[in-house]
Amino acid sequence: xxxxxxxxxxxxxxxxxxxxxxxxxxxxxxxxxxxxxxxxxxxxxxxxxxxxxxxxxxxxxxxxxxxxxxxxxxxxxxxxxxxxxxxxxxxxxxxxxxxxxxxxxxxxxxxxxxxxxxxxxxxxxxxxxxxxxxxxxxxxxxxxxxxxxxxxxxxxxxxxxxxxxxxxxxxxxxxxxxxxxxxxxxxxxxxxxxxxxxxxxxxxxxxxxxxxxxxxxxxxxxxxxxxxxxxxxxxxxxxxxxxxxxxxxxxxxxxxxxxxxxxxxxxxxxxxxxxxxxxxxxxxxxxxxxxxxxx
Amino acid sequence: xxxxxxxxxxxxxxxxxxxxxxxxxxxxxxxxxxxxxxxxxxxxxxxxxxxxxxxxxxxxxxxxxxxxxxxxxxxxxxxxxxxxxxxxxxxxxxxxxxxxxxxxxxxxxxxxxxxxxxxxxxxxxxxxxxxxxxxxxxxxxxxxxxxxxxxxxxxxxxxxxxxxxxxxxxxxxxxxxxxxxxxxxxxxxxxxxxxxxxxxxxxxxxxxxxxxxxxxxxxxxxxxxxxxxxxxxxxxxxxxxxxxxxxxxxxxxxxxxxxxxxxxxxxxxxxxxxxxxxxxxxxxxxxxxxxxxxx
DNA sequence: AAAGAAATTCCACTATATGATAATTTTACA
DNA sequence: TGTAAAATTATCATATAGTGGAATTTCTTT
Numbered sequence: 001x002x003x004x005x006x007x008x009x010x011x012x013x014x015x016x017x018x019x020x021x022x023x024x025x026x027x028x029x030x031x032x033x034x035x036x037x038x039x040x041x042x043x044x045x046x047x048x049x050x051x052x053x054x055x056x057x058x059x060x061x062x063x064x065x066x067x068x069x070x071x072x073x074x075x076x077x078x079x080x081x082x083x084x085x086x087x088x089x090x091x092x093x094x095x096x097x098x099x100x101x102x103x104x105x106x107x108x109x110x111x112x113x114x115x116x117x118x119x120x121x122x123x124x125x126x127x128x129x130x131x132x133x134x135x136x137x138x139x140x141x142x143x144x145x146x147x148x149x150x151x152x153x154x155x156x157x158x159x160x161x162x163x164x165x166x167x168x169x170x171x172x173x174x175x176x177x178x179x180x181x182x183x184x185x186x187x188x189x190x191x192x193x194x195x196x197x198x199x200x201x202x203x204x205x206x207x208x209x210x211x212x213x214x215x216x217x218x219x220x221x222x223x224x225x226x227x228x229x230x231x232x233x234x235x236x237x238x239x240x241x242x243x244x245x246x247x248x249x250x251x252x253x254x255x256x257x258x259x260x261x262x263x264x265x266x267x268x269x270x271x272x273x274x275x276x277x278x279x280x281x282x283x284x285x286x287x288x289x290x291x292x293x294x295x
Numbered sequence: 296x297x298x299x300x301x302x303x304x305x306x307x308x309x310x311x312x313x314x315x316x317x318x319x320x321x322x323x324x325x326x327x328x329x330x331x332x333x334x335x336x337x338x339x340x341x342x343x344x345x346x347x348x349x350x351x352x353x354x355x356x357x358x359x360x361x362x363x364x365x366x367x368x369x370x371x372x373x374x375x376x377x378x379x380x381x382x383x384x385x386x387x388x389x390x391x392x393x394x395x396x397x398x399x400x401x402x403x404x405x406x407x408x409x410x411x412x413x414x415x416x417x418x419x420x421x422x423x424x425x426x427x428x429x430x431x432x433x434x435x436x437x438x439x440x441x442x443x444x445x446x447x448x449x450x451x452x453x454x455x456x457x458x459x460x461x462x463x464x465x466x467x468x469x470x471x472x473x474x475x476x477x478x479x480x481x482x483x484x485x486x487x488x489x490x491x492x493x494x495x496x497x498x499x500x501x502x503x504x505x506x507x508x509x510x511x512x513x514x515x516x517x518x519x520x521x522x523x524x525x526x527x528x529x530x531x532x533x534x535x536x537x538x539x540x541x542x543x544x545x546x547x548x549x550x551x552x553x554x555x556x557x558x559x560x561x562x563x564x565x566x567x568x569x570x571x572x573x574x575x576x577x578x579x580x581x582x583x584x585x586x587x588x589x590x
Numbered sequence: 591a592a593a594g595a596a597a598t599t600c601c602a603c604t605a606t607a608t609g610a611t612a613a614t615t616t617t618a619c620a
Numbered sequence: 621t622g623t624a625a626a627a628t629t630a631t632c633a634t635a636t637a638g639t640g641g642a643a644t645t646t647c648t649t650t
């Protein structure tokens with residue numbers, strides 16, 4: 001039993017509310033006391049009412065309960081991502097074994113996919129990694145799952161986003177379309193909205209291919225515009241300036257990719273200038289570096 | 296009893312998971328079935344495990360459960376805000392009576408504050424509104440609450456943000472400091488981060504005073520810089536470009552307010568140009584209009 | 591269509607969440 | 621410091637969350 005009650009007690013005291021006041025119209029004082037001491041679990045329905053009286057939603061409550069850390073799922077993707085960026089093979093291995101362990105405990109496939117995500121990161125980071133053959137079938141399994149699921153939420157989007165690099169182009173195009181369509185109802189939900197745009201960005205970058213092949217023919221012009229249009233559809237809010245800058249950058253990349261080098265560079269430099277004006281130096285620097293690679 | 300189980304069933308099916316699979320290691324199949332049919336409530340501890348197996352957090356689950364709408368609290372502030380912007384007095388009155396009713400039902404003061412928030416909006420919108428005297432004591436009550444609470448979460452920040460306009464300058468300065476300090480631990484939580492910056496923005500705008508008094512002496516120079524520094528502290532992430540544009544705008548306002556009209560206009564125009572470059576026309580337009588009022 | 595397997599529901603039973611009230615501790619104030 | 625009031629906890633009763641396994645329904649396969 002997780003002792004949520006203790007957190008409720010802390011919050012209640014912070015707001016200067018008494019047991020009786022909080023219990024009134026919701027449950028008995030004696031039970032609330034018991035719950036707050038961690039001597040009893042609580043029904044979801046009751047908890048809902050209590051949080052409503054505290055003018056707090058579940059998310060905020062759990063954030064406090066977990067000592068101001070994001071929830072497990074978010075943390076998993078976060079720490080996997082940062083272990084990858086820091087090329088921390090040890091940490092990756094540790095994360096993988098954790099997920100495999102949970103998979104055994106709960107007997108549900110998804111933990112297996114999580115482990116696979118880590119494997120992808122491992123293979124990208126660790127030169128000595130040997131497991132090409134294992135992945136083939138695993139990747140197929142994961143793709144199957146993603147095709148099967150009827151609605152894509154945060155999990156599916158993040159999972160796909162992390163493994164997209166290892167898939168064939170055709171597969172990526174199909175899955176990204178699926179992602180776009182099957183997550184449509186979540187577009188009003190900030191966290192998932194971000195995940196959707198991340199998938200679209202990564203898809204487009206994937207389609208452009210590695211920088212050192214920019215001289216080759218560009219096969220995916222149609223798909224490029226298709227996904228750019230999705231992105232513009234999704235990133236509508238005017239206030240979402242970063243995404244708008246990124247779109248500018250992508251359009252610049254497109255121009256360069258299709259031979260209009262000068263126009264492309266103009267767009268990229270515009271994006272860089274924008275960021276510099278707002279003192280977003282790191283972001284500006286990223287684009288500059290990218291531009292150097294291309295030129 | 297709220298029938299969360301039905302939503303769980305929908306999600307489970309969407310993911311192509313069987314009762315047995317989901318129950319494994321968590322609870323009995325028979326109970327899960329009962330719960331999913333809406334025949335039983337569930338313990339918070341169990342629910343946590345089930346959601347974990349579904350790779351879903353509470354927030355996302357509840358978002359689906361509420362038919363892809365934000366939670367009650369967020370909706371309250373949203374609909375109050377939009378009723379205010381649309382000068383919809385009827386809607387405001389309706390919202391107020393709802394809150395008062397809940398207050399009676401649950402016997403907790405906060406609903407009273409919510410009603411007060413609506414009253415503030417009413418008084419600002421409705422020319423015929425007569426209730427000046429009532430508010431005086433009510434406002435005092437609300438301020439007392441805000442001073443008393445040890446930690447400011449989403450609720451306190453939004454509540455304060457909505458009523459700030461009716462408070463005395465000294466009170467605003469003190470409360471905004473309190474808000475900044477007492478919400479510190481939430482800065483990593485996006486929704487609350489936004490609420491904190493909103494409070495700081497509104498405080499600074501309040502300190503500048505109404506546009507038609509810009510020729511008068513500027514009393515709050517120190518406080519202006521104080522809160523700007525808070526803002527820069529809080530809005531650190533480079534990717535938060537909108538906030539950065541807004542800060543630019545505020546700094547422009549400051550210049551104008553303190554007599555350096557030309558410098559101020561340069562800053563404002565820079566902000567406008569930035570937004571135009573990103574096709575954020577509405578936002579750009581807002582600043583332009585503001586600039587017109589000042590000049 | 592029928593048999594067999596898988597998934598779900600029903601039913602009797604147990605564990606525990608929740609309530610009513612009394613006992614205890616804490617707080618407030620003289 | 622003592623005392624009354626307020627707030628919290630302990631005790632016991634009961635409603636209901638949760639289990640195991642049999643019965644039923646749904647799905648597959650031929």
